[in-house]
Amino acid sequence: MKALLTRDLMLAIRAGGGFGLGLSFFLIVTVLVPFGVGPQTELLSRIAPGVLWIGALLACLLSLDRIFALDWEDGSLDLLATAPLPMEGIVSVKALAHWITTGLPLVLAAPVLGVLLSLPIPAYQWVVISLAVGTPALSVIGTFGAALTVGIKRGGLLMSLLVLPLYVPTLIFGAEVARRGAEGLTVQAPLLLLAGISFGVIALLPFASAAVLRINLR
Amino acid sequence: MSLWEYANPVKFIRTTDKVLPWVWALTGICLVTGLVWGFFFTPDDFRQGSTVKIIYIHVPSALMAINAWLMMLVASLIWIVRRHHVSALAARAAAPVGAVMTLIALATGAFWGQPMWGTWWAWDPRLTSFLILFLFYLGYMALWEAIENDDTAADLTSILCLVGSVFAILSRYAVNFWNQGLHQGATLSLDKEENISDVFWFPLLFCIAGFVLLFVALVFLRTQTEIRARRTRALLAREGQA
Secondary structure, three states: HHHHHHHHHHHHHOOOOOHHHHHHHHHHHHHHHHHOOOOOOHHHHHHHHHHHHHHHHHHHOHHHHHOOOOHHOOOOHHHHHHOOOOOOHHHHHHHHHHHHHHHHHHHHHHHHHHOOOOOOOHHHHHHHHHHHHHHHHHHHHHHHHHOOOOOOOOHHHHHHHHHHHHHHHHHHHHHHHHHHHHHHOOOHHHHHHHHHHHEEEEEEHHHHHHHHHHHHHO | OOOOHOOOOHHHHHHHHHHHHHHHHHHHHHHHHHHHHHHHHOOEEEOOOOHHHHHHHHHHHHHHHHHHHHHHHHHHHHHHHHHHHHHHHHHHHHHHHHHHHHHHHHHHHHHHHHHHHOOOOEEEEEEEEHHHHHHHHHHHHHHHHHHHOHHHHHHHHHHHHHHHHHHHHHHHHHHHHHHOOOOOOOOOOOOOOOOOOHHHHHHHHHHHHHHHHEEEEEEEHHHHHHHHHHHHOOOHHHHOOO
């Protein structure tokens, strides 16, 4: 399991593109928003938490097809399937690797990009906390989507269509935490619900992902 | 004699062939009665005027939009557990019908909302969750289309249906949290004191029955078509080999 994790991380870092791509995409989205809505500070600071969340979500989505596609093409996924590691474990490790290479950098980059959007000061900690709690859910749900569409050629667009509706609850609660934090309201309820979603999908969704991956490898 | 006999495609087609004319006839009777009664023989609402008559399309279609997904969920479960092909095909057949019902509910809701709320669309929890349900239907149908192998497609879509149901329910309550509603609460509950007036209720009952029957008829017909299409493909494949 550890070997698989290090292998995936190494591949993501050394093969180029994968690691920084999501981050650069996040940067581009946040830079484009002021061009779209205008540079007024008060408007930007009001929408900043939501924009950061949507940017993180899209950056996450963009890198999903890398989770299984390369391993599927060169056949190492078949090898992994015959390994003594259960499929649920493989899927969980893949999701973890995706989170470390995509989710974690996004969490760390969010406050820096918040400056560009003139994010209100009290919101910084809540944006970071909500992203830290919420992005694992994005990775796990995304792994399910990637497993679902792994056998389809050019399945990227289809995967977005399948995954985005599944992201709705996470986005609602995550953005709500950030928004309430920005306005200085209490964030306990949405934060607990967000954590509930994260832990729930981490616990349950790998079984579904493993099931669809088995079907696809049949 | 058990329910599972209908898992045999031949038996399914034979039975539904016998039943279908009756279902169509009943659908026609219910819909014509309900709609004519509802549109021409009910009074205007004292506040909403004649726009209240949109209810005869809006409520039944919204009801069927949700029930179609439930039916797909049950059919997917049967496919996963007992692997009856008719069940998987029925789930596939129901999806476009459900999607259209969702679209009808959204569209009639917009027509109703424009004069009543002064807006075509509001990010109200019910409206939003219906839009999300529509997206789920789209994804489900797209996945069916995208996969060439029939059994793989059936397996994957049924798991998507299960996972999607959980997330659809989650979204339903999440949007409640996110925004307060403009849409009225339930007025058709069986256990509440304050319900819709009987004058509107009886024709509405006919319309609901009509929509349920319409859904059943369409799903039967579409499942038959799916079975026949698959047979044709099998025959062609066999001829190609010979």
